[in-house]
Amino acid sequence: MSQEIIDTVTQYCTKNIPVTLISQGAEAAIFTTPVHPYLQNTNEDEVYIIKYRPSKKYRHPTINKALTKHRTLSESRILAKLFQIKGIKVPKLIACDPYNGYIWLEFLGEDLPNGFGFSNLKNYLWMNATDSYHDNVKNTLVKVGEQIGLLHWNDYCHGDLTSSNIVLVKTESGGTWEPHLIDFGLSSISNLVEDKGVDLYVLERAIISTHSSFSDKYNEWILEGYSNIYKKHGKAGNQRLTEVLARFADVRMRGRKRSMIG
Numbered sequence: 001m002s003q004e005i006i007d008t009v010t011q012y013c014t015k016n017i018p019v020t021l022i023s024q025g026a027e028a029a030i031f032t033t034p035v036h037p038y039l040q041n042t043n044e045d046e047v048y049i050i051k052y053r054p055s056k057k058y059r060h061p062t063i064n065k066a067l068t069k070h071r072t073l074s075e076s077r078i079l080a081k082l083f084q085i086k087g088i089k090v091p092k093l094i095a096c097d098p099y100n101g102y103i104w105l106e107f108l109g110e111d112l113p114n115g116f117g118f119s120n121l122k123n124y125l126w127m128n129a130t131d132s133y134h135d136n137v138k139n140t141l142v143k144v145g146e147q148i149g150l151l152h153w154n155d156y157c158h159g160d161l162t163s164s165n166i167v168l169v170k171t172e173s174g175g176t177w178e179p180h181l182i183d184f185g186l187s188s189i190s191n192l193v194e195d196k197g198v199d200l201y202v203l204e205r206a207i208i209s210t211h212s213s214f215s216d217k218y219n220e221w222i223l224e225g226y227s228n229i230y231k232k233h234g235k236a237g238n239q240r241l242t243e244v245l246a247r248f249a250d251v252r253m254r255g256r257k258r259s260m261i262g
């Protein structure tokens, strides 16, 4: 399966654009390339992301085409709009070919020291497991909450908010990390508290499942950052925050009941 996808992408990109597969999920295959699609590269160390949505064998070709186009366009539109919103950090959209299912993006993140892997939130928390309550960890998690708060305040919902979909980028000074959100394949524009509550619940579950010993504190810090954003908007902000948090508690309760009943 993988080789077939690599061949398709290699052929599409031509030999002028070398690609390396770095991840293959349920929806898409992710490649890196040193080549920008329409600018002359000035820096040989540049890396870009190519996200390709392969067609599914079990789907009718017409449905495949329609879904590929719809999902590729939807993710690109949301990324382009989010990039315009002050404070929200997402990868830059560089190019999009909705008919063939390709998105070209800015590459974010780096390898963490000591073999802890790529700098997503999940690996970062593993890296800090021996000093979990350090101020740096708190600052990072509060900033994660702020990113989600900004997203929700602007009525966007992520739809797949796991700790792997939060990439940490080192600040210029090198001492701290700036969380960026990636993978908007399931995202939507939504003012429903239900969608926001589900986003918060999905991330809470992701943190509990991979970092259970410290998850209470971690989730508290994320909510602290989230609340900071809403509280900046005075009475209206506080009211909307109360509604989202109430629904979040409700979603959590439903989740518990479901796992008890099975």
Ligand SMILES: Nc1ncnc2c1ncn2[C@@H]1O[C@H](COP(=O)(O)OP(=O)(O)OP(=O)(O)O)[C@@H](O)[C@H]1O
Pocket (backbone or CB within 6 Å): 022, 023, 024, 025, 026, 027, 028, 029, 030, 049, 051, 091, 105, 106, 107, 108, 109, 118, 160, 164, 165, 167, 182, 183, 184, 185
């Ligand atoms: N802009 C980016 N910069 C750096 N790495 C990225 C970027 N976009 C994606 N990746 C890497 O590729 C992985 C998969 O990307 P993404 O989540 O967008 O694809 P996906 O197919 O929807 O994934 P999945 O099906 O696993 O949810 C990410 O977890 C990340 O490691």
